[in-house]
Amino acid sequence: MKLLVINNLSSGYGEGAVYDFMRSFARDGDEVCLRCTDGETEVASLLKDATDFDVVVASGGDGTVAAVCYELRNTGVPVMPFPAGTANLLILNLHSPVETHPLSMMAREGKLLDFDMGEIKVGGTSYGFSLMAGAGYDADIMKRAKPFKRVWGPMAYFSAAVSNFIPQQSHFTIDIDGTRHERDGVCVLAVNFSKIQFDIPVTHDNLPRDGKLELVVLKAQNALELVPAILAAIMDRDGEFPERGDAMEVFSGREITVDADPPLEVQYDGETTGIMTPFTARILDGAARFVVSDEAYDLFTKPLLEEASNEGA
Numbered sequence: 001m002k003l004l005v006i007n008n009l010s011s012g013y014g015e016g017a018v019y020d021f022m023r024s025f026a027r028d029g030d031e032v033c034l035r036c037t038d039g040e041t042e043v044a045s046l047l048k049d050a051t052d053f054d055v056v057v058a059s060g061g062d063g064t065v066a067a068v069c070y071e072l073r074n075t076g077v078p079v080m081p082f083p084a085g086t087a088n089l090l091i092l093n094l095h096s097p098v099e100t101h102p103l104s105m106m107a108r109e110g111k112l113l114d115f116d117m118g119e120i121k122v123g124g125t126s127y128g129f130s131l132m133a134g135a136g137y138d139a140d141i142m143k144r145a146k147p148f149k150r151v152w153g154p155m156a157y158f159s160a161a162v163s164n165f166i167p168q169q170s171h172f173t174i175d176i177d178g179t180r181h182e183r184d185g186v187c188v189l190a191v192n193f194s195k196i197q198f199d200i201p202v203t204h205d206n207l208p209r210d211g212k213l214e215l216v217v218l219k220a221q222n223a224l225e226l227v228p229a230i231l232a233a234i235m236d237r238d239g240e241f242p243e244r245g246d247a248m249e250v251f252s253g254r255e256i257t258v259d260a261d262p263p264l265e266v267q268y269d270g271e272t273t274g275i276m277t278p279f280t281a282r283i284l285d286g287a288a289r290f291v292v293s294d295e296a297y298d299l300f301t302k303p304l305l306e307e308a309s310n311e312g313a
Contacts, residue, residue: 001108002031004053005082006046006068008060009038012085017100018059021082025104043067050077055107055291061085062131063271070128073117073287080107080291087270090130093193093206095296111297114286115208118192122266123275129192130288132202133268135260135277136187137167137218170260176215176253183249187218188258190281203250209300211285215251215258255282 003025007018022032033053035046043064050056050072058068059082069079083091083098097103119126120133127133167186174181174188191214194206203214263276292300 002053003055005034005057007036008064009036011060021100021104024101044071047071057082059084062090062269065090066129066269069288078112078289078291093195110291113292115288117284117287118281119284120268120279120281122279127268129268131193131269132189132191134189135264135266170264173259175257176251183217185217185219189216212252213283215256217249
């Protein structure tokens with residue numbers, strides 16, 4: 001096999017587990033190509049010949065994986081996320097192993113499955129996201145957590161959320177597939193994969209292959225008002241818990257435009273942009289091809305199989 005490894009040197013704790021992965025993967029006749037960036041070199045420049053490889057391994061955090069997948073969107077090149085960040089939420093959503101040997105086996109023998117991606121356009125620039133993108137409270141959490149992620153790991157996000165007890169309120173003007181909505185809140189999130197830290201689902205369903213984005217509006221006026229919604233999400237492990245409460249409202253659609261007054265900073269997959277609203281987010285159907293475990297393959301093909309069975313009946 002020919003394996004291309006894109007390694008973000010500035011991600012996570014800098015522990016170098018990806019080198020153990022490469023050693024575990026390599027067999028007679030294989031070619032393993034390692035290309036590194038610390039943020040200075042653009043990911044796109046490392047992927048110009050990616051179609052010559054069997055699998056591209058994206059080693060870094062969720063932002064690194066998003067950059068690789070967006071550059072390779074609609075090419076059919078399989079991407080395998082390698083958990084070298086602090087939160088590694090895509091790995092969580094995909095039910096992938098985190099140990100190097102199982103990951104090396106999955107890179108060689110894993111199943112391939114196409115997933116939707118989101119694309120967000122803000123300030124004249126486009127970014128791809130696998131998980132979620134938005135503006136407001138979430139972007140503030142990402143910014144506050146950044147200096148502490150290497151020391152505290154996922155707890156840096158919790159600390160950042162608590163440190164901003166009364167986030168900025170804004171008036172949102174939202175257009176979803178041509179229908180306008182007006183809401184007040186602290187945050188809007190366009191969601192593809194729905195699970196965040198500690199396996200908490202933001203929305204009831206985790207359907208990153210349904211051709212839609214879910215838009216979540218957080219309407220709480222302070223962090224305390226989010227507690228009922230968080231508790232409901234914790235209980236909602238199987239998508240059957242009925243309500244998130246009044247602090248959260250969920251819409252869905254293929255193309256979403258959000259303006260905010262006052263403007264709020266935009267983030268995607270944990271990467272703050274430094275750019276303020278408005279933004280437009282749209283779904284890219286089946287644009288990312290991932291190497292997945294048997295568990296993930298069964299989980300994400302089952303809803304489609306059940307839907308086809310119901311239509312046939």
